[in-house]
Amino acid sequence: MKPFAYVRATSLQEAVTAYARHPRSRYLGGGTNLVDLMKHGVETPATLIDITRLPLNDIEQLPGGGLRIGATVPNSDLAAHPLVRTRYPALSQALLAGASGQLRNAATTGGNLLQRTRCPYFQDLSKPCNKREPGTGCGARDGVHRDLAVLGHSEHCVATHPSDMAVALAALDATVELYGDEEGPRSIAATDFHRLPGTHPEQDTVIRPGELITAVVLPPPAPDAVSLYRKARDRASYAFALASVAAVLELEDGHVRHVALAFGGLAHRPWRATTAEQLLTGARPTDEAVREAVDAELSRARPLRDNAFKVPLARNLARDALTTLVRAADVGPTAAPRP
Template sequence: MKPFAYVRAGSLREAAAAYAQRPGSRYLGGGTNLVDLMKHGVETPGTLIDLTRLPLHEVEEQPAGAVRVGALVPNSDLAAHPLVRSRYPALSQALLAGASGQLRNVATTGGNLLQRTRCPYFQDVSKPCNKREPGTGCGAREGVHRDHAVLGHSEQCIATHPSDMAVALAALDAEIELYGGEGATRRVAATEFHRLPGEEPERDTVIRPGEIITAVVLPPAPAGAVSLYRKARDRASYAFALASVAAVLELDAGRVRHVALAFGGLAHRPWRATIAEERLIGAEPSDAVVREAVEAELDRARPLRDNAFKVVLAHRLACDALGTLIRSAGGQPPLPRTP
């Protein structure tokens, strides 16, 4: 066991000050990912700064119809909240698709966004990994990479982001609220919060040193919009996505008025499918139009030796999800799903 100091923060200002005074610190919420990484020796913080007593546990409706989710709201509570279930079903479904019930009871909204990749080369300190130790190489590129990225990867890293919740937030155009000390706050679009690896795979997000996630802000849900989340995995529970999709759709007079599509399990961050969205806006959404739009998006994929199946899987998931939403938005019952 490597020794570390422990600080229980009583306020955001106190937490940020403690971080500034103690290089190598980490903020602690539920700890469901951080503590595991400490056990493996991947994370070796000199100090843990406990945030759990800060007033960040509420889900609040804003005057204009937005919903503000405190960073310490447990995943299980957020999934079950009436506002989320009624207005943002894709988010509730994504949360329930993640981890186990026990972990969802402890894992927090902020911590979910900050969880690290489950790439086995990252989690094994005996293996080379540019994300864990820049400059050592990417063991997965020529090694075992069936679960790895097919979009947006680089020579430095082919890892995928593990969060289900983050995929739904990207499709819902949510924003991440950050506190940077001395009262300074800013918001970052969920689509821009996580990074592609590029030449700095060790940087998962655009968060600045010492910043604290304080909330996730969901915009008002369009009255006619429908949404859902679909996930494909190797087993029915407690498994990360091979591919997943969050979709939001609104029709007007039989044409697509608004659509948002985000993929999970395919890239270093939730992948917003902007090409597919552009093809679908204003279109009469037939099965053929949907297939062509999704194909145009996935033409950007660069699969590796063992994971080309992910492209086909993602295409089928997206077409199925969008088809379900099109029928739902048009007042038609969904087609029966193949067992």
């Protein structure tokens, strides 16, 4: 690991000012991803700005019934919070499906959103990777890509975003709050926070240089809404998703009043399934309607040589999640579906 300077920030303004004053800075929260990348030589910051002492570790119930989650709230605390478990079960389930208990104790809300891909070409300095070093090429396209993208990828990058939490936040219509030295505070929808690779795969998100995530805000859930998160992986624990799905559903008189569906493990960002949502909204959620909606969404997939299995895997996950939620909504929101 290369030498670096260390700054402990005591306020938001101090943190963003330090970032502006120190070239090649990085914010340090739990460090569960950043420190690993520094050990591999993928990240080589000149200065680490410690934000763990900032007042960003509270979970606050908002007057309208929503929830504001500070950026340094540990993943384990967020997953176990009573309001998250009862009102936003998809989020709790997604967090518990990620990493190990020890890592969840250290990993933070903001850091989870900002974690980098686990594509082996990104993490190996001897391999070409446009995300790590723009212009060197994407070794994964014709190399080892079994775990990589089938949706939204480009010739420049086929990496997937690793977060489980981010997929649930996309389905729950969360908002990410940011603070920058020049811009001040601003908010952006979680569905717009992560980017598709296009010609600039090195840009994972729309966050501006020096901006700091301060919180994630969840809107109040509808009284009769049900949600869940499901994940398929190579082993039962401590593995990233081959495919995952977060779903939210509200029914009214046997018809879909609201549905939100997001896929993980399939793209460079959490994939909000807007085509499927549009087809299901207002319809009766029969098995046939669910099947047609999910198939229409996944018809956009462009699998590579070795990852075509992800398409039927995601299809089956989504169909099962939605039909499970339909049954739960018919019974009532207190009948929480199993993850």
